[in-house]
Amino acid sequence: MSQYTVAVIVGSLRKDSFNRKLAKAIERMAPEGFEFKEIAIDNLPLYNQDADGNEVEVVKNFRAQIAGTQALLFVTPEYNRSIPGVLKNAIDQGSRPYGKSVWAGKPGAVLGVSVGAVGTALAQQHLRNVMAYLDVPLMGQPEMFIQAKEGLFAADGSIGEGSKAFVQAWLTRYVDWVKRHA
Numbered sequence: 001m002s003q004y005t006v007a008v009i010v011g012s013l014r015k016d017s018f019n020r021k022l023a024k025a026i027e028r029m030a031p032e033g034f035e036f037k038e039i040a041i042d043n044l045p046l047y048n049q050d051a052d053g054n055e056v057e058v059v060k061n062f063r064a065q066i067a068g069t070q071a072l073l074f075v076t077p078e079y080n081r082s083i084p085g086v087l088k089n090a091i092d093q094g095s096r097p098y099g100k101s102v103w104a105g106k107p108g109a110v111l112g113v114s115v116g117a118v119g120t121a122l123a124q125q126h127l128r129n130v131m132a133y134l135d136v137p138l139m140g141q142p143e144m145f146i147q148a149k150e151g152l153f154a155a156d157g158s159i160g161e162g163s164k165a166f167v168q169a170w171l172t173r174y175v176d177w178v179k180r181h182a
Helices: 018-028 057-067 085-095 121-133 161-181
Strands: 004-010 034-038 071-075 108-114 145-147
Touching: 004 018, 004 161, 018 034, 018 071, 018 108, 018 161, 057 085, 071 161, 085 121, 108 121, 108 161
Parallel strands: 004 034, 004 071, 071 108, 108 145
Antiparallel strands: none
């Protein structure tokens, strides 16, 4: 396969989210043959098993968008030492009805940025546990626990000079991971 579409799931709804900025900056660094496409999660209703098999249109569209991609990228903040509820809801919507998960088998990665010193380490670990159950092969190394500091992003929204090589090295490994597992 020479063209890969990566579903980018940002676990933050905030307009000026550091994680959305990180996702957009990585998208700008994408090599030829890779398209990073953010999939909206802000309009999904709360998951309710009673809707299985009779989902509303927005859920059907969300599931179809994920199904139409070859890989996954989760970019998440850390809320109360875990993943945000909106992200968990999106994961649940994509994993149901039972046996019809749109996540299964798609190679992925998890990263995040936070003002805290440990970045999003605990949220990422929780997300890894959830995605392992859903049969998503996640890239293990290198990990990216980024602390939001002055200079992380350049004025134009790209990754700042002090972090560019680190993020590029991570992206190179991720691209290789997707090519091997998609």
